[in-house]
Amino acid sequence: MNDGLQEIWVYLSTTPLLGLTITLCAYVLGYRLYRKCRFNPLVNPVLIAVLLLVPLLLVSDTPYSRYFDGAQFVHFMLGPATVALAIPLYRYFHLVRRSAPAIGVALVCGSITAVLSAVGIAWLLGASRETLLSLAPKSVTTPVAMGIAEQIGGLPSLTAVLVILSGITGAVLGTGTLNLIRVRDWRARGIAMGVASHGIGTARAFNVNELAGAFSSLAMGLNALATAVLVPALIAILT
Amino acid sequence: MVFWIAVVLGCQLAGELTATLTGLPVPGPVLGMVLLFGYLVFRGELPQSLDSLAGALLRHLYLYFVPAAVGVTAHFALVRSQLVSIVIAVVVSSAIALAVAGLLVQALSRNTEQKDAV
Numbered sequence: 001m002n003d004g005l006q007e008i009w010v011y012l013s014t015t016p017l018l019g020l021t022i023t024l025c026a027y028v029l030g031y032r033l034y035r036k037c038r039f040n041p042l043v044n045p046v047l048i049a050v051l052l053l054v055p056l057l058l059v060s061d062t063p064y065s066r067y068f069d070g071a072q073f074v075h076f077m078l079g080p081a082t083v084a085l086a087i088p089l090y091r092y093f094h095l096v097r098r099s100a101p102a103i104g105v106a107l108v109c110g111s112i113t114a115v116l117s118a119v120g121i122a123w124l125l126g127a128s129r130e131t132l133l134s135l136a137p138k139s140v141t142t143p144v145a146m147g148i149a150e151q152i153g154g155l156p157s158l159t160a161v162l163v164i165l166s167g168i169t170g171a172v173l174g175t176g177t178l179n180l181i182r183v184r185d186w187r188a189r190g191i192a193m194g195v196a197s198h199g200i201g202t203a204r205a206f207n208v209n210e211l212a213g214a215f216s217s218l219a220m221g222l223n224a225l226a227t228a229v230l231v232p233a234l235i236a237i238l239t
Numbered sequence: 240m241v242f243w244i245a246v247v248l249g250c251q252l253a254g255e256l257t258a259t260l261t262g263l264p265v266p267g268p269v270l271g272m273v274l275l276f277g278y279l280v281f282r283g284e285l286p287q288s289l290d291s292l293a294g295a296l297l298r299h300l301y302l303y304f305v306p307a308a309v310g311v312t313a314h315f316a317l318v319r320s321q322l323v324s325i326v327i328a329v330v331v332s333s334a335i336a337l338a339v340a341g342l343l344v345q346a347l348s349r350n351t352e353q354k355d356a357v
Contacts, residue, residue, distance in 0.1 A: 023309075027302045049305045054312050064313050071306035078303040079251045080244075080296060082268035086275035087293035090285060102347030110340030118332035125324030135328060139336060142307065143266045158317045162329065164308050165318075169333045177334045183341035187348065192341035196333045203300035213297070219340070221269045228264030 013062065019070020026052040039207055041175045046200065047168055078199070085202075085221075088214035095211070096218060099187055106188075107219060110195035111226040114139040115234055134158040136231050138166045141198045144224040152235045163198070170197020171204035186211040194219025243289045247296075250275045 012018045030048030037043040057067055068075070089096070096103070118135045127135070133154035137145040142163045149159035174193050183189055190212035193201035198220045206213030254271030257263070263270070279285060318325055 023305055024302075027299070027305055031299070031301070045301045046304050046308050050308045050312065053305070053309050057309070064310055067309065068306060071309070074303055075306040077296070078307075079268040079271070080247050081300060081303055082266075083247045083250045083254070083271040083275055084293040084296040086250075086272045086279060087285065087290060088297070089272070089276055090279040093280070099344065099348040102344045105347060106340045106343035109343055110336050113339045114332055114336035117335045118328045121331050122321075122324050122328035125327060127321050127324045127328070131321055131325065135325070138329065139333075141266055141269070144264055147264060155317065157314050160307075161311045161314050161318055162325070164304070164311045165325075165329050166333055167304070168308070169329050170337065173330070173334055174337055177337045178341050181338050181342060183338075183345050185345045185348070188341045188344035191344045192337040195340040196336040199300070200304055203304065206297060206300055217272070221265070221272060224265050224269060225263075 013060070013066065016070035016073070019067045020073055021070070022053060022056065023049070023071045023074050026056075041172050041204060044168055044172050046203075047172075082199070085214075085217035088206075088210055089217055092211055092214040095187060096215070103191060103215075103218070103222075106191050107195060107222050107226055108230075110192070110219075111139070111223055111230055112234070114196060115227065115231055119238075130155055131158065133235070135162055136235065137227055138162040139196055139198065140224045140227045141220060144228055148228055148231050152232055164200070167197045167200025170201040174201060174204060175208070187215045190215025191219040194221075195223050198223070240288050240292055243286070243292045246289070247271075247275065247292065250278075 026049040027045060029052065030045035033048060034040070034043045034045045053067075057064070115136050118138060119132050122132055122135050130153075133152050134149050134156075136152065136154065137148035137159060140148070140163070142160055145159050145163045146156040148154075149156045170193060174189075174197065178189050178192060183192065186209050189209075190205050193205045193212065194216035197204075202213060202216040202220050205216035250271035251268050252271075253274055254269065255267030257270050258265060258267040
C-alpha cells in the first residue's frame with residue numbers, strides 16, 4: 001500500500017462512516033439477492049450481510065468495537081422500529097381482539113414448547129448444564145433473553161448467540177414448516193413466527209404479509225413477558 | 240414527520256424509564272410500543288404522517304439486526320465445542336414451536352372466523 005492510500009485508510013478506519021457504509025452496502029446486496037429470489041426465505045439478507053461483513057472485518061483486522069462505532073446507528077434503529085410496530089398492531093386490532101383467547105393459549109403453549117424442546121433435545125445430545133440453561137430463553141428478544149440466562153445461571157453471551165441463531169432459523173424455516181403443516185391463516189403464521197423467533201421472525205413475517213407481521217409483533221412482545229415468567233419457574237421444577 | 244419521530248423516540252424513552260423503574264422483564268422499546276398503541280386507541284385514528292413514518296421504519300426490519308448478528312460471530316467460539324447438539328436443538332425446537340403456536344391459533348380461531356363468515 002502506498003503512503004497516500006495508507007493515510008486514507010487510517011483516516012477512514014477511525015471514523016464511524018466506514019462501518020455504517022459497509023453495513024448498508026452488505027445489507028443492500030443481501031436484500032437485492034433476496035428480492036431477486038422472490039423473497040425465498042432461504043436467501044436471508046441478514047445471513048448474507050454477515051457472510052460479507054465478517055470476512056471483511058477479519059481481512060482488514062478491524063475489531064468489532066471499531067466496526068460498531070459506525071454500525072451502532074443501524075443498531076439503534078431497532079428501538080424506534082420496535083415502537084413503530086404499534087401502527088400495524090393498531091390497524092389490525094379488531095382481528096387481534098377477536099382471536100385474543102386463541103392467541104393467549106398459543107402463546108403460553110408455544111413458549112413452553114420452545115423452552116422444553118430446546119433444552120430437552122440438547123440434554124439428550126449431551127450438552128453441558130451451562131449450555132442447557134443458556135438455551136432455555138433463546139426464543140425471546142436479546143435483552144430479555146440475556147437477563148433470563150443470567151438469572152437462571154446460564155451464560156448471557158452464549159444466549160445472545162443462540163437468540164440470533166434461533167431468529168435466523170425461524171425466519172429461514174418458518175415458511176416451509178408452516179406450509180408443511182397447512183397453517184395458512186396469516187394470523188396463525190404471524191403468531192408462530194413471533195413466538196419461535198422474536199424480531200427476526202417478525203421481520204420475515206412483514207416481508208410476506210402485513211397482517212402476519214402485526215400478529216408476529218404482538219407475539220414477540222407477549223412472549224418476552226411469558227418466557228421471563230415461565231423459564232425460571234420451569235427450571236425450578238426441572239432441577 | 241419530525242413531530243412523529245419525536246413522539247416515537249419519546250415513547251421509547253418512556254418505555255425504557257418504565258422498564259428500569261418497575262423492573263418489568265420486558266425491553267423498553269416493547270413498552271414504548273404498548274404506549275404508542277395505547278395512544279392510538281385513545282385517539283381513535285391513525286395520523287397519515289405517523290403511518291408513513293412507521294412504513295419507512297418497518298420496511299427494512301432485517302437491516303437493524305445486521306450489527307448484532309455480526310457481533311455474534313465474535314462469540315462463536317462459545318458454540319463451537321457443542322455445535323452439533325446446539326444446532327439440532329435450535330432447529331428442531333424452532334420447528335416444533337412454530338407448529339404448536341401456528342396450529343393452535345388456526346384451530347382455536349376457526350370458530351370465530353365461521354361466525355363472521357369472513
